[in-house]
Amino acid sequence: MRTLVGVFEREEDILQATDAARRSGLTILDVYTPYAVHGLDRAMALQPSRLPWVCFLLGLFGATAKVWFEYWTTASSWAIDVGGKPWNSLPAFVPVTFEVMVLFAGVSTVIAFFLVAGLRPWRKAVLVHPRVTDDRFVLLLEQTDAAFDVTQVSRLLERHHVVHIEEREMQEVP
């Protein structure tokens, strides 16, 4: 896959360059930034993440499972009379149910994030630019076909103060 790498120094520049590239119909493979630049998801036209659903559903599952488990242990499996309290002491189950809900929702969200984002300990980081985790912003465009005009795209990027442009052959998007 032939790509065009544009390196920027400023947040405004990467935002505007990304926006302009998308408006011009270029294929944005990814943008690399040292911090979460707000508004870049709109500039790249990214779909909203579905991770909140994981959080909600797994939280709901955890809470439901815990209420059932507490009911089953205290009222069914081996019921013990504690100070004459009812077997099914629902109000007393609230605190642990809440904690387990938070535990399930939090842990599952983080695991799902690692899975979908491909973050794994043995994954070797491929950096598009050595300073991308420090202070550089990189726009990675795909040269989709022969009609891709490098000069014209370069001119577009230069209008947004690109500091370095490079054509690069890549196996896959890092």
Next chain:
Amino acid sequence: MVERVAAAAREAPWVEVDSLSQVTEDICRPIGGRPTVLWWVGFLLALSVLGVGTAAIGYQIATGIGTWGLNRTVGWAFDITNFVFWIGIGHAGTLISAILFLLRQRWRTSVNRAAEAMTLFAVMCAGLFPLIHMGRPWLAFWMFPYPNTRGSLWINFRSPLVWDFFAISTYFTISLMFWYVGLIPDLATVRDRARAGLGKRLLSWFSLGWNGSYRVWQRYEIVYLLLAGLATPLVVSVHTIVSWDFATSVIPGWHATIFPPYFVAGAIFSGMAMVLTLMIIARATMRLERYITRRHVDVMSKLVIATGGMVALAYGTEFFMALYSANQYEQFVFMNRALGPFSWAYWTMVSCNVIAPQLLWFTRVRRHLGAVFAVSIFVNIGMWFERFTIIVTSLHRDYLPSSWADYAPTSIEVATLAGSVGLFFTCFLIFCRFIPVIAMSEVKGVIGTPSAGATGQPERPPERLPALAGMEA
């Protein structure tokens, strides 16, 4: 809403730097370099205190908790005091990392990493005490509802002590994940600066192949927001449940509906004081003056005085409720607190928690780091005595005068408390050496790219997005 956003944009910058890479440079400098003499002194001191505490814990586990000063009347004292003290300290970390994140407080980015680390270490210290308090810590797994050969006999889910077990373990897990997720981009930054070797391999492992991709950043932001949203009610629930350990009993002085808000406010009060203590030291010893400014200290001092006011109000309310309840046992307990054998502890608490923080009303005090540091130490001490007062004065004289007893800690208990302080500072000093103490990616996000004027380049005129004629698809 619009006005508030505009106000936030007008707010003077919290951190002033020349460039983004300067942030990286400043924060990464202490990592991997040779530690200073001051660091070694602090570390060896903390480590030796931890050693004393470990010896004391080893001795009391081998011998039994008869080595403590407890008796049949005062069944909780130092151990539970220390437990509540440490868990309370932890809460300020979550306040800064989660609640202030949801409230869009930009200044939090300079302190959240260290405050969250403080939370983790404080919860570790806190967890130690219920464990050794059990007397047979090797059977701690009995707290977990697992199928067993005794029935299965399940744990009693109606007991606040079981709630507490779930609350503390959930709190530790979520805090650890929150901290780690926030750390991944910074670990990647350190990784990309590190020279090849074991350190770099460890950093590569823990940074999970992070390469700054915005597709990952977008999900990262959502996960961070979700964790903040979960941690916010969690932190309130944890100290609420801790307070229920007391409030669900029928002991005068404990059996009060005011306990959950009183404990949560106290927890954040003590934790903010500890954050101030640590940040003022870190600022001076690690040359972080640019990042932890006097304004940061100023806003944190305001949080101390706000939560301190809530705590003071709770102290007053407790007395009023005792009077208004017309319950002689309740009234006796509070008179005994203020005038009885432990009145010295009560008045230490009042002077440290109510009187000392009043100094923070003055701007000059809030801007004087030495003065704020002194107040923060007073609050740390006062909040320890608050828990001691609540626990011991309520227990040592309850309904039956025939069972009244006295309490004094043994050297083993004092050594265990000291050991927990040693554990806390040992962990914190190791953290300062190997992990970026300030969340670089968050600070960079708040300062954004400094204006061209600051870098000495000519200011570029703002421009509009040019429409690309001829390239429109």
